[in-house]
Amino acid sequence: MPELPEVETMVRGLRPAFLGRFVEQIEVHDPFLLQGCDAEEFERRGRMVQVEEVARRGKWVAITLCDHRGMIVIQPRMTGGFWLVQPPRGEHIRLTFRLAKPEAKIWYCDTRRLGKIQWFASPEQAALAFARSHGPDALEIRLEDLTARLRRTRRGIKPALMDQKLLAGIGNIYADEILFAARIHPQRIAARLSRDELARLHSAISATLTTAIAAEGSSFDAGFRTVLGLEGGFLAQNATYGREREPCRRCGKPIEKTKIPGLIGRPTYFCPSCQPRRRPRGAS
Ligand SMILES: [Zn+2]
Structure with a gap:
């Protein structure tokens, strides 16, 4: 939990909020969830990036960025989730995406900190990493x-x-x-x-x-x-x-x-x- 339907629901909720929008800044509140990148580097890469696509791969949320800025992959695993409204438990906020014009915030919360956050240099690299650890998507398998x-x-x-x-x-x-x-x-x-x-x-x-x-x-x-x-x-x-x-x-x-x-x-x-x-x- 969350499984494919919950992650698909997250992605469908995030898409209209993210698509084509500029992320002005990403705040890392909990570096523990980051993989292969520290908080400083993550925040540096997260300045003024435009979102091209939000998609699901298995139980991953994949956020593709414009201008070859790569792909942010968030695995909510057991207790992760996204909020477009103020989350009820501020202490569980792990990332905040600050959007510009009009200003808005998107939060990633994770109660038990079991999720993972990665920044891949390209969607192709993310696809390779996914293929190494996953079979075909349950909705697509023949x-x-x-x-x-x-x-x-x-x-x-x-x-x-x-x-x-x-x-x-x-x-x-x-x-x-x-x-x-x-x-x-x-x-x-x-x-x-x-x-x-x-x-x-x-x-x-x-x-x-x-x-x-x-x-x-x-x-x-x-x-x-x-x-x-x-x-x-x-x-x-x-x-x-x-x-x-x-x-x-x-x-x-x-x-x-x-x-x-x-x-x-x-x-x-x-x-x-x-x-x-x-x-x-x-x-x-
Ligand atoms: Zn029966």
Whole structure:
């Protein structure tokens, strides 16, 4: 958390605020999050730069600057987020972008300081760094590629879906929702899924993520908020996450909560009736 839908929601909120605008100054309040660059250097590079594009790559927010000034990449990881309105907790502000004409501020906050901030010399360098540590974007991966990647792993399907090197963007909440939509038990072995199951999984990935983006992501506790400080609406309509013992939206049986190996501290929710542990007989 935030996962692909929350980062996409951030990017869609940031785009109109940033595009074509001049950043007069970037203030670094917490150099701890910077990678490969100190605060002084970051602030020096951040004077009077125009923003060309704001985009998402997996769970990265990528801000492309004009005039070959490179690309700022922010990874919100667990507790990072952007604010166009005054953030409620000033002590969690890590970066402030001061925009000129008209004056405005955009804040990056990070409660637990788990995020990362990098300045790449060019978008190509950022793309290379992304490719080294990530598979294809979950919204763009083709069925044949997904199939090939899952056939190569020995893991359970849920940890495989959450592996950013296999495909980028999915975390704990959406892995459960996707597997529910595809009617696949989270502990099935990824390499043993049938062709039908893989096709269902592939369409469930894009359907679930698209629905979650339309709802502006998932919010619980003090976690993700949109750039305007609002809660995302996905958890009001979702099927599994946080719904232990509540009736399955498909069959009415209670949703179960469990822990699965390799995902320490992260619960798994599923419907034991809609998502059977054994591979259905006669499946191709
Ligand atoms: Zn069910």
